[in-house]
Amino acid sequence: MPLLERDEALADLHAALGSARRGQGRVALVSGGAGLGKTSVVRAFLAGLDAGVAVREGACDDLLTPRPLGPIHDLSRQAGPALARALAGDDVHAVFTALLDELAGGAVTVVVVEDVHWADDASLDALAFVARRIERLPALLLLTYRDDDVPAEAPLHRVLGGLRAPSAVRIALAPLSPDAVVQLAGQEEAGRRLYASTGGNPFFVTELLAAEHEGTPASVSHAVMARVARLPRPTRELLDLLAVVPARTEAALLDGLCPGWPERAAIAEERGVVGWQGGGLAFRHELARRAVEEALPASRARGLHARVLAALQAAGADPARLV
Structure with missing residues (x-):
């Protein structure tokens, strides 16, 4: 590469x-x-x-x-x-x-x-x-x-x-630019999708290009989960919650789902796992979110989805968001 x-x-x-x-x-x-x-x-x-x-x-x-x-x-x-x-x-x-x-x-x-x-x-x-x-x-x-x-x-x-x-x-060192990821991917549309998933992180880009199957490569999952494992348990629990919400989780939604979330999020933000994006908290890389989500036991993921759905319904969220 x-x-x-x-x-x-x-x-x-x-x-x-x-x-x-x-x-x-x-x-x-x-x-x-x-x-x-x-x-x-x-x-x-x-x-x-x-x-x-x-x-x-x-x-x-x-x-x-x-x-x-x-x-x-x-x-x-x-x-x-x-x-x-x-x-x-x-x-x-x-x-x-x-x-x-x-x-x-x-x-x-x-x-x-x-x-x-x-x-x-x-x-x-x-x-x-x-x-x-x-x-x-x-x-x-x-x-x-x-x-x-x-x-x-x-x-x-x-x-x-x-x-x-x-x-x-x-x-x-900075992440790769969208144009560099497109060059590595060899195709414009695929490169733009790859950049959206990885944020230009060269390791993530390389591993996804080398993967021959759908889903998150094991090397990426292991790297992400190794970083997450070093965080305090309350922070890991917050990351589990964030992982089941696509894109970002708004502050108002977090207030209802996880009171005291700013204290839990602070160390993950310091370590570069999550960041503040467009009025909500989100993983720095979509690939990292997927790795955490895929590591969740099915029963825990089901319960977290139910909590998020109930909170969205209580807030009168748009039907498209509920879906």
């Missing part, structure tokens, strides 16, 4: 690497919601590097108990022995120094750490330590994170807030 509408992001990364080659290191922050193609951009960038650039890669994992210094352990497997020795000890500051020394060598180095929204505190401290000194290093520190999956109180904000231009290069 071609990588569309990401030329500017790749150009920014190569410009940052050019600064690193001159000994003026940079931190590149590639952000975007789940499925917007952060990893695809990173892969395309790394594929275009010449043999003279050293690459070190690590990742943070979505674990209930984050692995202490997990991404730094990943980096140590591709680095010199000093970093591994420091990690084997119990002095975290020795780890910071060894990581800095690893990047201060003669070769230009690209360090990739993906999904830093899941990083543990020690890893964030290590990355912040390097980032504050990056301008004196022949290195590019490339971090990816979901900007819609970071609570306001998350330590990551402290790290991001401490980074300033020119050493920090911020690259925010």
Whole structure:
């Protein structure tokens, strides 16, 4: 699948690497919601590097108990022995120094750490330590994170807030445009329908195009439900209700169906699952709504439909809406 509408992001990364080659290191922050193609951009960038650039890669994992210094352990497997020795000890500051020394060598180095929204505190401290000194290093520190999956109180904000231009290069990925989705679909009408279902989310678009059956692809359903599962139970119950209402659910209807819904909706809105659209609350992507709806047990879905129908009838809704 071609990588569309990401030329500017790749150009920014190569410009940052050019600064690193001159000994003026940079931190590149590639952000975007789940499925917007952060990893695809990173892969395309790394594929275009010449043999003279050293690459070190690590990742943070979505674990209930984050692995202490997990991404730094990943980096140590591709680095010199000093970093591994420091990690084997119990002095975290020795780890910071060894990581800095690893990047201060003669070769230009690209360090990739993906999904830093899941990083543990020690890893964030290590990355912040390097980032504050990056301008004196022949290195590019490339971090990816979901900007819609970071609570306001998350330590990551402290790290991001401490980074300033020119050493920090911020690259925010946007959804694909309708024209790009049409190009991928290869047909105007099908592409417009695909865009309406996915909102231009590249992961959703790719999975739907690859699917050979009707309904929501399992890969999409699993991705959506994994995000939903991390939300509090009252919020998940609200999402179940929203899922049985096509398009959007008006505030007045929600007031009758779920008193106190704004508090339940707030965290889902912060995490980019739902948003306010045209006077009502709706899923950001129709495909996500369908995934939640299809996951409902039939008995629960039937009960939710009955509640919505009764509320619409009580409000004197138009017969077409009832149907």
